[in-house]
Amino acid sequence: MRIATWNINGLRARLDFVRHWLAARQPDLVGLQELKLTDEQFPHADFEAVGYHATVHGQKAWNGVAILSREAGTLTQRGLPGQEDFGSRLVTAQFGDLSFTTIYCPNGKHLAHDDYPRKLDWFDSLATFWSETRSTEEAAVLCGDLNLCPAELDSHHPPEKTGDRIFHTTAERARFERLLEWGLVDLFRHRHPEERMYSWWDYRGGSFHRNLGLRIDFLLATPTLLARVRDVVIDRDYRKKKDGLTASDHAPVYADLE
DNA sequence: ATGTCGGAATTATTCCGA
Numbered sequence: 001m002r003i004a005t006w007n008i009n010g011l012r013a014r015l016d017f018v019r020h021w022l023a024a025r026q027p028d029l030v031g032l033q034e035l036k037l038t039d040e041q042f043p044h045a046d047f048e049a050v051g052y053h054a055t056v057h058g059q060k061a062w063n064g065v066a067i068l069s070r071e072a073g074t075l076t077q078r079g080l081p082g083q084e085d086f087g088s089r090l091v092t093a094q095f096g097d098l099s100f101t102t103i104y105c106p107n108g109k110h111l112a113h114d115d116y117p118r119k120l121d122w123f124d125s126l127a128t129f130w131s132e133t134r135s136t137e138e139a140a141v142l143c144g145d146l147n148l149c150p151a152e153l154d155s156h157h158p159p160e161k162t163g164d165r166i167f168h169t170t171a172e173r174a175r176f177e178r179l180l181e182w183g184l185v186d187l188f189r190h191r192h193p194e195e196r197m198y199s200w201w202d203y204r205g206g207s208f209h210r211n212l213g214l215r216i217d218f219l220l221a222t223p224t225l226l227a228r229v230r231d232v233v234i235d236r237d238y239r240k241k242k243d244g245l246t247a248s249d250h251a252p253v254y255a256d257l258e
Numbered sequence: 259a260t261g262t263c264g265g266a267a268t269t270a271t272t273c274c275g276a
Contacts, residue, residue, distance in 0.1 A: 009263075009264070009276085010263085010264050010265075012264085012265090013263085013264055013265085014264095034264095034276090036264070036265065060266095061264090061265060061266065062265085062275080107275080107276065109275085109276085147276095202262080202276085203261095203262035203263050203276090204259095204260085204261050204262050204263085205259085205260095205261050205262085206261080207262095246262095246263075246264095248263095249262085249263075249276080
């Protein structure tokens with residue numbers, strides 16, 4: 001089984017590109033972020049035509065998350081409880097004995113912005129919600145765009161210059177650590193402990209070609225799934241144009257489970 | 259180059275968010 005996460009930066013602009021990737025990689029479960037459309041605007045027929053169901057939590061213009069799946073799942077959660085006014089950023093569905101959640105965490109903008117403390121609060125709500133609804137004994141995935149770099153290896157910025165830089169603060173990293181302390185495992189880092197690989201590159205300034213990126217997109221999983229992991233890939237090739245189609249600023253991340 | 263995208267508001271241009 002192949003599971004994946006991908007911030008697509010606007011589904012209306014990215015539909016053909018996403019379908020190109022689905023055809024090439026044939027994933028079974030995909031968490032999508034930044035749909036930037038409403039539930040009514042979601043192109044279900046275009047995904048059904050290529051063999052995918054979708055479980056959607058959208059909103060007008062911004063945010064929005066969905067789960068694509070070969071088999072229809074059962075929707076179990078739309079939105080992070082208590083944080084609904086920060087946008088549509090979480091959706092969970094059940095696929096057999098596997099619980100699959102995808103999230104689009106708030107960006108925070110910069111440390112002096114009101115969104116920064118709200119971002120930390122959002123993560124606190126996430127950790128509480130997660131620990132109250134999930135068990136470390138079950139098969140569960142939490143994936144998405146977390147908008148933070150857990151360690152120096154996950155950022156092109158030199159560590160001596162990241163102390164007060166958004167995505168790199170001690171407070172943000174503590175939120176990520178709390179998820180790991182609960183029992184979730186960062187599949188890419190588990191599989192590739194020393195590899196400096198990014199999942200996002202700014203559109204501006206030739207960042208991709210200069211490899212000035214950040215690893216901010218994660219597949220987190222419960223320990224019971226670990227033994228089944230065969231490979232974890234950041235699909236950097238799909239950060240490039242395909243057949244003249246513009247890529248998202250994020251690459252897909254996928255894992256193959258036995 | 260504060261360099262690019264996607265989308266909204268408004269109707270080809272500017273603003274905003276990332």
